[in-house]
Amino acid sequence: MAAGARRWATPETVRDKVRRRWDDGTLLRTLAEDQPVAPIEVPLAGPRASEIGDRLGEIQDWIGALEAGSRGGARYELRYKTIGGRAVGRNQIPTHAVVSRLAQAWDLLGVRAQVVAFEQMMLSAPDQRVREWVLARPVPALGHHAEWSQLLTAYRWLDAARGSGKYLRQIDAPGVDTKFVEARRSVLADLLGVSRQAGPFLTDLGLRTKPEHVRIRLAASIAPIPVSELSVRVGELDDLDVRFTTAVVVENEITYLTLPVPADGVVIWGKGFDVARLGRWAALQEAEVHYWGDLDTHGFAILHRLRTHLPHTRSFLMDSETLHAHRDRWGRENSPTNATLDLLTAGEAAVYDDLVSDRFGEQVRLEQERVNWAWTLDRLPYDWS
Structure with a gap:
């Protein structure tokens, strides 16, 4: 074909147009719903009448290729029109x-x-x-055909186990196990109509999740427990028969281990678990609660969540003075938040706004383990002697 000439349609042109109706699931849904096919008409760019005289051989080859590609109508049918005139005769063109x-x-x-x-x-x-799941995404669903039987076996077991409080490890359906379910959690979550995330996937189904534990260091004066540290399931905190006047919640483990325990009080390692669940502990409702988190946007977000259950919580070492006294120890926060935190005090909100707006640098953070230890001990808001 000459340079700059209009490109003529080929059997691949037809295939590409029909492929789109396959890829979007239209053709398979038509099959499943036993509906009549909406004809797919593909316009065929071809020669102009003015080109027939000069390119008659090319045109005949082009028509032959389209007709061969149709396999006698088994793949598609061709519609024709007549072009030409006295000079070259009248010709049927697809x-x-x-x-x-x-x-x-x-x-x-x-x-x-x-x-x-x-x-x-x-x-x-x-x-x-x-x-409905298969019909909504027929072509992607076909990618699971080889393991479809196992997926359905896992689906039936999980669906029947809704609300049972079982651990996933108790699955006893033939041919599937915990690893299979975990590896295909996204597909099974879509089939079951629950969250794809690991923990919520189980809780949405009413299955039991791995117990979360909270670590607590206790003052020696707290009786009748003759130990300095406990690890307790979060769900069993209210069964713990301890009373104290002061509680300190921190996020970093080494800080938790190092921080002095308040007289007649406790230090709690908040780590990464949901502080809102910790905030439901009845003993904390009656105590003076202090929170120390990283000086970054997520540290203030955690403080905000804790206050939704313990509105009397006070922060410490999360102030502008501490931030600027440690400028040489600033790091960078990955994926900071800019959520509205309306449970912060005016001072906390001002620091949070500075961090969100990058007023002093891009994505500034001061991790609590980088705060000078002498600075920390001088500013503890409780008696620990």
Whole structure:
């Protein structure tokens, strides 16, 4: 074809247009719902009447290729129009390729094996929820055909176990185990209509999750427990028969281990677990609570969450003075938040705003373990002697 000439359509042009209807699931949904096919008409860019005299041989080859690609109508049908005139005679030129039957689409795309697999998946779907999932994304669903039987086995067990309080490790369905479910959690979550995230996936199903523990260091005066540290399941905190006047919550483990314990009080390692659950501990409702987190946006977000349950919580070492006294120890916060935190005090909110707005540098953070220890001991808000 001459440089700059208009490109003529080919059998691949037709295939590409029909492929889009395959990729978006339209063709397979039409099959599953036993609906009539909406004909796919593909306009065929071809020669102009003015080109017939000079390119008659090329045109004949072009028509031959389109007709061969149709396989006698098994893949698509051709529509023609007559062009030409006295000089070159009248000629029949294809203008459209039309796919009006699913069988034509299957042959054109070479997807008969996938169609059979799709029909098997639909026939084996145990309920309407699974059928709707397959219909919503038929082509991606086909990617799970090889393990479909195992997925359905896991699905049935998990669906039947809703609200049972079992651990996932107790799954006893044939051919599947904990590792299988964990590796395919996203697919199973979509089938079951629950969260894809590991913890919420289990809790949404009413299954038991790995217990969270909280570590607590106790003052020697707290009786009747003759130990200096406890590790307690969060759900059992209210069963712990201890009373204290002061509680200090910190995020860093080494800080937790090093910080002096308040007289007649406790130090609690907040670590990464949900401080809102810690905030429901009845003993903390009656205590003076102090919180020390990293001087970054997420540190203030954690403080905000803790105050939703313990509004009397006071922060310490999360102030402008501490931040600027340690400028040489600043780091960079990954993925800072800019959430609205309306439970901060005016002073805390001012520092938070400085961090969110990058007033003193981009994504500034001061981790609590970088705060000078002498500075820390001089500013503890409780008696620990």
